[in-house]
Amino acid sequence: MSPLFLAYEDLKYLLNRGYRKKSALDFVANHYTLTLKERHFLARCVFSDSEIEERKKxxxxxxxxxxxxxxxxxxNVLITLESLLEGRAILCEDGLLRDLERRGGYTLNVQTPKNLELLLGFLKLLRPSGVWFLYDAPVSKSGQVVRITWELMEKFGLSGGARLSKAPDHDLKDFEVVASSDIGIIKKVPFIVDLPCMIGEEKGIKYPSFLDVLKKPQLLGF
Incomplete structure (x- = not known):
C-alpha cells in the first residue's frame, strides 16, 4: 500500500474517534512524510463516518x-465547475465534488461567461423558484462577475439575482437550500446541492473519486 493510503486509514481511524481534523492530519502527514498535495487531498476529501452520513441526508x-x-x-461553484471542465475535480468521501487547487480567490477569465452560461442553463432545467448568487466582495473584479451573472439570468428568465457579500458563508445560512462544497457553509444549512457534480453527470464528464486517488496517488499530479 502507498503511504497515502496508509495515512488515509490512520486519519479515518482518528476522525471516527473524535480527534480534531487539523491535529490528526498533522500527525499522519508528518508520520508518512506526505507531500503538500497529498496533505491537501486528505484535508479536503476525508471525513468521519458521522460527517458523511450527515451530508448524505x-x-x-x-x-x-x-x-x-x-x-x-x-x-465556490464557479471554481469547482471550471476544475471539472479542466479535468482537475475530485469526488470526495462525503459525495461532493471539489477543486483541489489551493486558490486564494477566483480570477475572472475568458471562460467565465461561458461557464456561467452553462451553469445557468442547467439551473433553468431544474426549475427553482428563485436563484441568488452571492460573490465575495473582496475578490478582484467580483463586481464584473455579478454583472455578467445578472445579464445571463435575464437571458434565461431565471428569478432572483446576484450580489456582492462581505461574508457569503454568513449570508448563505439564511437559505434553506445552498449550492456549495465549502465545509463551513455546509454545516450551517439544512440542505445542499452539488451543481458541478450534477452538470458533470449530465454531460458525461468523468472525474476521479477519492478512492481512485488512494489507489493511484499519481492522479494528484493532474
Missing amino acids: KLLKKEEIEGSVLGIDGF
Whole structure:
C-alpha cells in the first residue's frame, strides 16, 4: 500500500474517534512524510463516518430542487465547475465534488461567461423558484462577475439575482437550500446541492473519486 493510503486509514481511524481534523492530519502527514498535495487531498476529501452520513441526508437530488429558492456560493461553484471542465475535480468521501487547487480567490477569465452560461442553463432545467448568487466582495473584479451573472439570468428568465457579500458563508445560512462544497457553509444549512457534480453527470464528464486517488496517488499530479 502507498503511504497515502496508509495515512488515509490512520486519519479515518482518528476522525471516527473524535480527534480534531487539523491535529490528526498533522500527525499522519508528518508520520508518512506526505507531500503538500497529498496533505491537501486528505484535508479536503476525508471525513468521519458521522460527517458523511450527515451530508448524505442534506444532499439533494436534481429532481428535488424544483420550486426551491437556491442560495449559491458563487465563486465556490464557479471554481469547482471550471476544475471539472479542466479535468482537475475530485469526488470526495462525503459525495461532493471539489477543486483541489489551493486558490486564494477566483480570477475572472475568458471562460467565465461561458461557464456561467452553462451553469445557468442547467439551473433553468431544474426549475427553482428563485436563484441568488452571492460573490465575495473582496475578490478582484467580483463586481464584473455579478454583472455578467445578472445579464445571463435575464437571458434565461431565471428569478432572483446576484450580489456582492462581505461574508457569503454568513449570508448563505439564511437559505434553506445552498449550492456549495465549502465545509463551513455546509454545516450551517439544512440542505445542499452539488451543481458541478450534477452538470458533470449530465454531460458525461468523468472525474476521479477519492478512492481512485488512494489507489493511484499519481492522479494528484493532474
